[in-house]
Amino acid sequence: MTTRIDRRTEPERVAPAAGRRAPRGIAQRLVPFGYLSPTVLLIVVLMIVPIIMVIGYSFQDNVIVTDDSEFAGLxxxxxxxxxxxxxxxxxxxxxxxxxxxxxxxxxxxxxxxxxxxxxxxxxxxxxxxxxxxxxxxxxxxxxxxxxxxxxxxxxxxxxxxxxxxxxxxxxxxxxxxxxxxxxxxxxxxxxxxxxxxxxxxxxxxxxxxxxxxxxxxxxxxxxxxxxxxxxxxxxxxxxxxxxxxxxxxxxxxxxxxxxxxxxxxxxxxxxxxxxxxxxxxxxxxxxxxxxxxxxxxxxxxxxxxxxxxxxxx
Amino acid sequence: MAVTRLKRLIGAVTAAALVALVGACGSDDSGGAATGDGDGDVTLEFAQWWGAELPAGEFDKMIADFTAQNPNIKVKLLSAPYASTKQQLVTGAASKTLPDVVGLDGAWVNDFAKQGAIADLSKLMSDAKYDDSQLASQVKYKDATYMIPVVNFVYPLFVNQDLLTKAGVSKVPSTRTEFADAAKKLSTGNVKGWALPLDTAVPNGIQNDVMSWLWASGGSMLKDGKPNLQSPEVKSVVEYVKSLNDAGVIAPGLLTMKEQDKVEKFSTGQVGMMIDSLAHINLIKKNSPNLKFTVAPLPAEDSYTGKRGLPYASWGIGVSNSTKHKAEAFKLVQYLMSKDVNAQLSTIANGFPGNKTAQPDLSKSDPLFKTAFDIYQQGTPANEFTGLPKSEDLMRSFDEQLQLVLTNKSSVDDALAKAQESWSSVIE
The missing domain is CATH 1.10.3720.10 (MetI-like)
Known part of the structure; x- marks a missing residue:
């Protein structure tokens, strides 16, 4: 009495199950991003955006004090x-x-x-x-x-x-x-x-x-x-x-x-x-x-x- | 591959959501800080440093009276110390998010007006049919008013009478020669004749303690609106200050001394004379109840017989250019400038009213305020830094040159030439 697994048929048996689990998999994959999002949001708002703005300002003239500042290069x-x-x-x-x-x-x-x-x-x-x-x-x-x-x-x-x-x-x-x-x-x-x-x-x-x-x-x-x-x-x-x-x-x-x-x-x-x-x-x-x-x-x-x-x- | 694509997709969606959220947080189409609650009520934000300097709760009471008289206007007071308020307003002006009504220093007006951050009050006064003849002064930029001084604080000469008597000086000095003579006599042991704060972090010592000598004798640091620092009058002031320093009558540590250090040294009897704000009388009396001192007009040049200039600083008021409720904001301005309210505010602030018809209640004040009020009325309020662009920077560049003179690293002529050059690049 031995059990023989026919490997050729395995994908056919697994595929429908995997297909049923797919939506749950995406939700699971989203979970870490959900946990990360407050931190990412804070980093973006408090660090990335200000740094990019300051770098942008450094290449313009008369920034902030006038509305018509122009690109000033270096x-x-x-x-x-x-x-x-x-x-x-x-x-x-x-x-x-x-x-x-x-x-x-x-x-x-x-x-x-x-x-x-x-x-x-x-x-x-x-x-x-x-x-x-x-x-x-x-x-x-x-x-x-x-x-x-x-x-x-x-x-x-x-x-x-x-x-x-x-x-x-x-x-x-x-x-x-x-x-x-x-x-x-x-x-x-x-x-x-x-x-x-x-x-x-x-x-x-x-x-x-x-x-x-x-x-x-x-x-x-x-x-x-x-x-x-x-x-x-x-x-x-x-x-x-x-x-x-x-x-x-x-x-x-x-x-x-x-x-x-x-x-x-x-x-x-x-x-x-x-x-x-x-x-x-x-x-x-x-x-x-x-x-x-x-x-x-x-x-x-x-x-x-x-x-x-x-x-x- | 599919998983990688999915991750990328999720990442992109998350990033897009964040950007949208940031955009939502950052966008403000209300055009100002004021909010309406839908039933016609308006809430005005009023940022100032006055509340922090007045007796606790006094300013809130005055504002509560205003809201009682104007039930559809609510006022949210944003009170912070002067330095914090300034920084907050500079940032707010830059981002066009100034509170609806703002406390202003005359030194900020030019820059804020140039940025379009504060509103043209001439137009608001005209729209409200306001009679501006009752105003003692107005601070203008390009012929339009942008700030109204609400309360004025003068800077007379403070003299420690005990030290003066001990030094054998019978009369409060009235001329530069008398002042130098008194300062020399006062300077014995750990006591010095005069305190001169030249700290460059807040370089207002140039305005209050140096240029005041120039204005006291009717001089001016400007000519036709342009810097005139190489004039004989300005030169004589710098030479006079240097002579006092060379004579060793100025309290040591002057190059990094702050205004509060000056007041502390006077309060503790370490210096006999200082030029200071009248607003500090109560502080000095609280810290040193036994100190016998008086206030006097600033000494002038020996030959000068005209009206004495008296430096002053103001609590000014302005309206944000981005508020949608300019009319309501100006109602608050009108209220604070009205005869009775302005008199009341001046009385509790120990200053002099910005409304000419208002009379401060001197009966409730220290007798020295009466003396100072007489000096104020006999003299001419003077502060040429008010309304100038980048005035703090102007003071700092002059300060640095004066420090070079006092440390014998530059001649008076060279220092004034460099200060003139520096100022000319700012005041066009």
Whole structure:
């Protein structure tokens, strides 16, 4: 008693059944699109459409302010890229994001290692964890106000420096063109390192202890363990965080605007403040759009590296 | 293959649906923010920053009175701080979606009118047979009115009388020489004579604290409507400010100082004198109840004997050009400019009325308002930035040149030449 399947007849038996299931199959295939549609709608409305509009504006003249704007080719890009203020803003932004990222990384790593250390008790770690994370809890507006007050020529910092005899007279931290960029960078470092710290702490806690034990067996000291175990294990987190931080910091606007407004003498002018002034002060929406597209392109380069590192992982 | 085609089809249909939905969300054929509810009622949107600056609920009460008098008109107040309102209106003007009635600063009028975002009020006044002779002033663009100042805030000289007495200065300075002398005497220890906010984010220090010296002596930064920054009068102002800075009588941090920092420094006795809005009297008294201070006309050039110019800023009002309910919108304007309402609004705002026939109730105000009202009536309100195109940008470019002068990176002549060049490209 064996059952023999005649393969030649199989399609004839299956076909009607498949035909009956076809409408249900389309409905099933539509379900994922239904789930996706709110997100897709939001992305299209809030990202794709505005980006396309801004790119379109960058190729026209007198957009928004007049109804009869015309195609201007690359004129707006030429104007922006030859504007000395834009070049100053580009240089300042490069310094601001690079120094911020490096300082975020070093401070975040140092504090994360301290909080991951076995030398401190649980209570001490909890206390420092709260203290270190405090800057992250403040909004940018509060951070700007706090640092403006602290750094005022008649503020707390100058009082301390003068009382200790470190400074003979009040230092104009934000009003001095030679110091202002470094001061706003410092405020940005202060406000942003906790995110690095938390991420790196999570990375440190994920490193298997047997790697350190193996290193100890091989006779490695603390420095060698850090270089041969900790850093390689943290590498994916560090690279991701560094690239993301460069992207986020390049978009920093509120802190700069509220602390210095890009001054004094353009010493803290960033691409974000430059673009804002073009749009909302000079009503030059075409050049503002061109500047925004340049910023978008620069950010896309960073985003490309971020995506690539994520794929490698 | 069939499945791929089906996926493509579904993708295309989804995309088309999204585009249609976006189009539906974006389209607005109502022509403005006002809505009608079908039974003849109109709801007007009124965006302004006044509600945020007045005592809580006061402005809502006034608007409630208007809606009680006009039962077919409802008003939805969109009150936000000045900076947020400005940004909202700039965006609204650009997209032709301004609220029906808008609070305006004179500095925005030229650009909004040029964009066609705000309505010609001359026509609305004519249509409503409104008598505009009662208006103290009107802000025009190409001979048509686009903004009516509702309440005016003057900027006199604030003087800390205790500090002045302590410094041995018996009289409130009235001339530039007297001011410089008083500022020098006041500048001892941590106290400085004067505060000059030159922050470039909001560069109105150029209007209120620098050009005010020019207007006080009857000078002008324009000639026949064109920039005239290389005139001897403007040069003397810049040289005077530089001399004060060189003498070390200006509070440090001026290059990034904001208006609120200036008021804070005056309130805490860190500076003896400042030029500031009368609207800040209550704030100063609230923060420093024991501070003894007065207000005075701005010092003028020693030889000047004419009427003193007094800088001012206004809460102006305008109507959206895209609203379908211009007549109803203008009724709200008329109501706010009417004699009693305008007087009441000026009183609670601590400003001076935009209606010439309205009298603020000074009996309920601080005595300093009476002093300031006298100064206002004896002087000439002056603000040449009102109605100029890109006025904030003009202030910023002048600010940057002034900063170069004060940091000895440019001569006064070079700075004024560059500012003139920059302004000339804007004011054609």
């Amino acid at each position: 004129a707006n890009y030429a104007k922006v890229l030859s504007d000395p203020d834009f070049l100053v803003a580009l240089k300042n932004t490069a310094v601001f994001i690079t120094v911020s990222m490096v300082a975020h990384l070093l401070l975040g790593l140092a504090f994360a290692m301290m909080l991951n250390s076995k030398l401190l008790s649980g209570v001490t770690k909890a206390l420092f964890r709260i203290v270190y994370i405090l800057p992250w809890l403040f909004t940018i507006a509060v951070i700007a106000v706090i640092w403006r007050l602290l750094l005022d020529p008649a503020g707390v910092l100058n009082y301390i420096l003068q009382t200790l005899g470190v400074a003979q007279s009040a230092v104009d931290w934000l009003g001095d063109p030679d110091k202002a960029l470094w001061v706003v960078t410092f405020a940005n470092v202060w406000s942003g390192y906790p995110f690095f710290m938390i991420s790196l702490l999570a990375g440190l806690q994920g490193i298997p202890g047997d790697l350190y034990e193996a290193a100890s067996v091989d006779g490695a000291g603390p420095v060698q363990k850090f270089l041969a175990v900790t850093l390689p294990q943290l590498r994916p987190v560090i690279i991701s965080m560094a690239v993301l931080d460069l992207i986020w910091t390049s978009q920093q606007f509120a802190l700069i605007w509220m602390m210095t407004g890009g001054g004094p003498l353009n010493s803290t002018e960033m691409l974000s403040t430059f673009t804002y002034k073009q749009a909302f002060s000079e009503y030059e929406f075409s050049t503002a759009a061109a500047a925004a597209v340049v910023v978008l392109m620069l950010t896309m380069i960073l985003a490309f590296f971020y995506v690539r590192t994520q794929r490698e992982r």
